[in-house]
Each structure stands twice: as structure tokens, then as C-alpha cells.
Amino acid sequence: MCGIIARIGHDDAAETLLSGLENLEYRGYDSAGIAVQNGSGVKVHKCSGEVSDLKSTLDVHPNGNMGIGHTRWSTHGPPTDENAHPHTDTVGDVAVVHNGVIDNYDELKADLKANGHEFESDTDTEVIPHLIDEYRTETGDTELAVRRAVDTLEGSYAIAAIVDGENAVYAARKGSPLVLGLNDEEWFLASDVPAFLDYTDEVIYLEDGDIVVLNPDSYRITDLEGSPVDRPVDTVDWDPEDAGKGEYDHYMLKEINTQPTALSNTIEGRVEDGDVAFETLPADSFEDIDTVQFVACGTSYHAAMYGAQLLRTAGVRTEVIRASEYESMSGPVDENTLVVAVTQSGETADTLDAVRRATDGGAQSLAVTNVVGSTAARTADDAVYIRAGPEVGVAATKTFSSQAVTLALLTQRIAADVPDATPAEDRAAMLEDLENLPQHVETVLETSQAEALARETVDSESYFFIGNGLGHSVALEGALKFKEITYEHAEGFASGELKHGPLALVTEQTPLFAVATGDDKKTKTNAIEAQSRGAPIVAIGPDEHPLVDVADTHLSVPDTHPVWAGLLANVQLQLLSYHAANLLGRPIDKPRNLAKSVTVE
Known part of the structure; x- marks a missing residue:
């Protein structure tokens, strides 16, 4: 769950990379680093600690119109300077940042060492630049080398790479999020939209198997075999100020205090004439459902418990399963089972795995998430958005409130469809008081x-x-x-x-x-x-x-x-x-x- 960013354009990239990393630190802050390519080599700057520590080591920002950056949450190896990203090949021509886990890195590392490659870190990531270098030597083609390298990897990854002497950024994803940001003068790649929200709100959500090549004036998306892929361009409706701290000392305090606005957005348009309506769920969407499973982790699991309690009260057979335990705890599912995946980011690995397992068993699936275009939204059969806006503090606050309200409304929507279910007898009073919830939260805050x-x-x-x-x-x-x-x-x-x-x-x-x-x-x-x-x-x-x-x-x-x-x-x-x-x-x-x-x- 590290954060990665890449940027290419016509002016210097370092400042943009550093600001993007600051916006991604909620994904990890054990170490940070950037690599910039300026035609005279790939310059890597990295250290353990936070992005502020990295910035303090840079007396002058390195020059170069393209680069990559990383902020780390440690998985393989402790948070040291050596384990910080970007990682390079033996001679430093190829630099890579990576979010994910490479399951077969031990085997790959042994093979590369046997071929003369030298390693400096404990990380799984370091095999990637060495693989790209190995295949570049064989083929003389960097794009082909990237394809062959990622095809060799087992596990999950979102990677971005730059190469000495090449005015391009190479990227790929499988199982880890990666978003392409577009504007007229520069292109971005990042784990999350807030990394580049100050610069553009036009995005492409990349899919597993996508390979991306960015040049200063163009981008290409292909599949693993090199065939062109067409991905839609979406517009993100988040305000850049929503992702900033503003006048508050901490993001968490800001996000607690902005809950009235978030809840107003969550509720808007979903209560009409005493009935619950969701824009993405037509009438009778759940008429064939006899069992509902909520799957989630952490705070989202607690929100799922909230929704499940209300759905049980409505007479619908309901389970709440921790996504990490889904394989062993779910039991059989079929076409009459609805699996509701609750995930703020839409990228939670355990929750996504649970949805895929349920779908393979024939279940219907619905994602309840905060992020339009997220993997959960695209993997599930349908998606409902909680509309809480960007949340930066690691401790979830406004997203819990918005999740719980969304799920409470969803339970009434499901109960209206499921035969023999009974929506709350006092539903009218419940929905009437919901309209007052944002003001009531404001009263608590004051x-x-x-x-x-x-x-x-x-x-x-x-x-x-x-x-x-x-x-x-x-x-x-x-x-x-x-x-x-x-x-x-x-x-x-x-x-x-x-x-x-x-x-x-x-x-x-x-x-x-x-x-x-x-x-x-x-x-x-x-x-x-x-x-x-x-x-x-x-x-x-x-x-x-x-x-x-x-x-x-x-x-x-x-x-x-x-x-x-x-x-x-x-x-x-x-x-x-x-x-x-x-x-x-x-x-x-x-x-x-x-x-x-x-x-x-």
C-alpha cells in the first residue's frame, strides 16, 4: 500500500513529484524517494523517513522533465535508506517504483544474481529494474523488456520506470491501483488521484494487464501482448482544496469537522417522497436475493456491521464477514446471494479477493465505495458511492459516517425488493430524521x-x-x-x-x-x-x-x-x-x- 507517482512534461518534474508524494503519504511514510532523468543519467534521491526528510536532503531540486517517486509502507525489509524506492539495476540505468508484493522475487533474485546482477536492498521490488535491464540487453527494446519483465512477475504490482537516455515513462499494473492523469502540458501516473489533483481532474483508471508508455506529448495504453487498449477518460469531481489540510492542524480534525458536508452529499437525492432511491439501482434489483453477505476490513467492517444489523431487523438473512477470512468463513454462495463489498478506497486487497471468490461461486456483487472508477467499482456487478470526498487522515472518520448512512439506506432499498422482507415500520420517521443528521453532527461539533x-x-x-x-x-x-x-x-x-x-x-x-x-x-x-x-x-x-x-x-x-x-x-x-x-x-x-x-x- 505504498504510494507511487510519475510525471513527464516539458519542464522540471522534481517539485511536482515531491508535492505528489506529500499528497500520498497516507499510503505509507517509512521512507521516500524520487528519480529524475535529464539526459545525463538517472538521478536517484531517497532516504528513510517521511517526505519532509527527503526534501531536507535536497539543497537543490534535481533537473529533469520526467521522473518517478515513492513513499513506502514497509513489507519486505525494514525502513532503511537502502530499502527506500526508487530501486535501480546494477549500473543505475533503470529506476523503478513499485506498489504491491512480488511473490516469486526470491527465485527471480537468485537467477539474476547467477547472471551477474548485484543487489543492495532487502526488498522484493529490486528484482524489477534488474529484470528490465536483463531483457533490454537481450532485445534492445525497453518497452518489450518491460512487457517481458512484468510477465515474469507473480503477485501484485503497480510500477513506473524510467531509463537513462529515454524520454519516456513506462508503467504497468496488476492487482494494485494505478491512475493516469491528463492535462495539456504533462501526464501523470499515481496510486491515487490526490497525488495530482492540483494539476488535473481528467483521469483514466487503468486495468489489470495494462501497459502504459508516456512521452512528453502523448500516451499509449496497450495490453501485455502490445495490442492497443481504449480506456475511457473520467472527470473527478473532487475539489483540490478538499485534499488539503486548510486551517486545521491535522487532516483528521478537518475530516471530522467536514462530516456535515460529507453527509449532505451522501444523502442528496437518495430520499424521495419517503422512499429510498439509488441512481445506479433500478427497481427490483434485489428481487431474487435471499441472503446478503457484507465483506469488509477495519473501519469498513464496523460500518458493514451497522448495515447488517438493520438488514437482519428487516428480516433478510445477513452475514458480516471479515474479508481476510472470507475464503474460510463464507460458506456456499449462489445466484441468490448478494455480496456487498464495503471499501473506502475500492482497492482493499482482501475485499477485492472476497468479491472475486463470491462471483466465481455465482453470487451477485455490489461495491459500496468512495472512489469512482476504483477496482471494486469495476469488479462488482454494481456500485454505490458514499460521496464523502477525499479522506487523507489514516484514521477513517467521515468515510465511516458516510458508509454507515449509505448502508442504512441500502438496507431499506434491499428490503423493499426481497420477498417476505419488511422495511422498517418507522421508516418515514427514520428518513425524516436523516435529513437532520448533518445539522445534528454540526451541533455535536459545536x-x-x-x-x-x-x-x-x-x-x-x-x-x-x-x-x-x-x-x-x-x-x-x-x-x-x-x-x-x-x-x-x-x-x-x-x-x-x-x-x-x-x-x-x-x-x-x-x-x-x-x-x-x-x-x-x-x-x-x-x-x-x-x-x-x-x-x-x-x-x-x-x-x-x-x-x-x-x-x-x-x-x-x-x-x-x-x-x-x-x-x-x-x-x-x-x-x-x-x-x-x-x-x-x-x-x-x-x-x-x-x-x-x-x-x-
Whole structure:
């Protein structure tokens, strides 16, 4: 899940490459590097650390109209200068950046060493420039050498390469994302659109097996055999300012605070005259469905839990399966099974693999994603977009809210089609309160006491989060946010499970955050039990909720339909995590060992 960028035009490329890498750092920040070709050799500059560390080593930006760049999330080898990309062949004529995993690199490396190639890193990537060099020597044709090299690779890759003396960038993809950006004066390649959004919004989403050759004034896309391939040009509707930090200290804080706008975009046009409508899903799309499987990872898994709970309530047989466990946990599927893949980026490797397995078994598939043109959107039979806009902070915030709302609406849409299913009896009230959700989130943001609570609890030993029903997924998400950006021990539980083991860990140094949604008798009962063991109780819910009366502290949310109360509680927990991490001096947007888009299995 590294980030790669390439650029070719008529003026110097280095500054553009560096700014693109800064926009891609959510994909990894263990090391960074660029390579520029200027007619007098390929100049490589790289180091361990963040892009800012790389920039500090460059007294003068290297000259050259074309180049490649990389920001790394380590898989093979630790984050050292030697393992930073770009990697080159033995003499430094070929430079390559790569996102993915090469499964057969050990075998390839042994063969190349036997042919006299010398290696300097622990990475799987380094075999690629050596392969290109080997085949260039044999054929005298760089494009052919690139084709032969990628045909030799087993695993996943998005690569970009430059070669000494050639005014071209060569690229290919299989299993890892790669987007081509177009404007009148320069071409770009990158893992994600934000890398070049300041320069163009015209993009081509490349497919597996595509080979790309960029020259200063043209581009060509072919398949592995060299036959021309026609890919449509799309326009990205994201504003470049949406991908910036603006006036905020951290992307995460900005993205928490822009949730009202994101949710308004998510909802727009999807509630009409008391009914739910999706622009991509015609009537009776789900009339043959008898089972729904949600597959997702991380935060998206918690959003999937939210949707699955509502769909079960509507009487539809529903499972939620972690995508990484799909092969062993899914059971049989058929044409009456709908697999809903929930993935913010649309590039999550485990989720994509689950969709392919389900499709091979005959299931129908639907992607719920944030990125138009993503692999998930193109792999699934249909796609629904959450419309949250670009999210840069590694800790997902606004995308969780938009995913949960999209899935809540989708459940009502599915229930309307599936025979014997029953859409919510109070659907009209639910949809009416949904229209108020953006303003209710705004109220939470304006009145939250989460920062003060973070100061009171920041020295605690552990943090427990509980919830029942819809509140369970919010509790899990609250714990995940807390642990990933504070580095403190945090766990989420279903309310009734607290007494089945975890209660042994409760002390006066273990604050318990109880998510209040609807009639949560189990949450109240288990919170009181933890309180009797000394744990301070924090209720997160409407002022009139019974849990508030027994809690030691309360984070308030506006009174609303129980389906949306959990999402308001989630905003409070996002703010709690953010302020606690800020007090602890953590690198909030770049938590250690993590990256945003997990494109390797």
C-alpha cells in the first residue's frame, strides 16, 4: 500500500513529484524517494523517513522533465535508506517504483544474481529494474523488456520506470491501483488521484494487464501482448482544496469537522417522497436475493456491521464477514446471494479477493465505495458511492459516517425488493430524521466536551467501549480509533459480553464509554456492573437516555431516531480519540505502522 507517482512534461518534474508524494503519504511514510532523468543519467534521491526528510536532503531540486517517486509502507525489509524506492539495476540505468508484493522475487533474485546482477536492498521490488535491464540487453527494446519483465512477475504490482537516455515513462499494473492523469502540458501516473489533483481532474483508471508508455506529448495504453487498449477518460469531481489540510492542524480534525458536508452529499437525492432511491439501482434489483453477505476490513467492517444489523431487523438473512477470512468463513454462495463489498478506497486487497471468490461461486456483487472508477467499482456487478470526498487522515472518520448512512439506506432499498422482507415500520420517521443528521453532527461539533474529557482520562491504564445492537459497531469503531492514534490500550465489546471475561480487567483506571442508542437495558446494566468495580462511566447519547442518569460523565448528542443516534455518538468518540492523541503528542495523521489503503494481503 505504498504510494507511487510519475510525471513527464516539458519542464522540471522534481517539485511536482515531491508535492505528489506529500499528497500520498497516507499510503505509507517509512521512507521516500524520487528519480529524475535529464539526459545525463538517472538521478536517484531517497532516504528513510517521511517526505519532509527527503526534501531536507535536497539543497537543490534535481533537473529533469520526467521522473518517478515513492513513499513506502514497509513489507519486505525494514525502513532503511537502502530499502527506500526508487530501486535501480546494477549500473543505475533503470529506476523503478513499485506498489504491491512480488511473490516469486526470491527465485527471480537468485537467477539474476547467477547472471551477474548485484543487489543492495532487502526488498522484493529490486528484482524489477534488474529484470528490465536483463531483457533490454537481450532485445534492445525497453518497452518489450518491460512487457517481458512484468510477465515474469507473480503477485501484485503497480510500477513506473524510467531509463537513462529515454524520454519516456513506462508503467504497468496488476492487482494494485494505478491512475493516469491528463492535462495539456504533462501526464501523470499515481496510486491515487490526490497525488495530482492540483494539476488535473481528467483521469483514466487503468486495468489489470495494462501497459502504459508516456512521452512528453502523448500516451499509449496497450495490453501485455502490445495490442492497443481504449480506456475511457473520467472527470473527478473532487475539489483540490478538499485534499488539503486548510486551517486545521491535522487532516483528521478537518475530516471530522467536514462530516456535515460529507453527509449532505451522501444523502442528496437518495430520499424521495419517503422512499429510498439509488441512481445506479433500478427497481427490483434485489428481487431474487435471499441472503446478503457484507465483506469488509477495519473501519469498513464496523460500518458493514451497522448495515447488517438493520438488514437482519428487516428480516433478510445477513452475514458480516471479515474479508481476510472470507475464503474460510463464507460458506456456499449462489445466484441468490448478494455480496456487498464495503471499501473506502475500492482497492482493499482482501475485499477485492472476497468479491472475486463470491462471483466465481455465482453470487451477485455490489461495491459500496468512495472512489469512482476504483477496482471494486469495476469488479462488482454494481456500485454505490458514499460521496464523502477525499479522506487523507489514516484514521477513517467521515468515510465511516458516510458508509454507515449509505448502508442504512441500502438496507431499506434491499428490503423493499426481497420477498417476505419488511422495511422498517418507522421508516418515514427514520428518513425524516436523516435529513437532520448533518445539522445534528454540526451541533455535536459545536458543543462537544470531548477535549475536556480527554484531559480527565488521558492518564488511564485502559479504555473500554461498549454498545448494544447498532451501538456495538460504534463501540468497536470508537475503540479502533482510540488505539490506532493514541497507541493506548482500548477495546470494544458488545454490552452483554463485558461480564464474560473482560470485566476482570476493569479497575478505577479503566474508563468505560457506553454508547446509548435506543432502549439499551443491557448497556445500562453492564455499565453499572463495571461502575461497581470502580470504573468511571461515560455515557454517549441523548440527554434523556436512562444511561445518563447512572453515568459519571456524559457526552451529549441531539435527540434523534435510534438508527442515527449511534452515528452522532461516533462523532463524539472521534473527537475524544483526536484530543487524547493530541495531548499525548502522537503523530495523528500518520500513526505508526499503519497506512490508509491496504492494497496487499
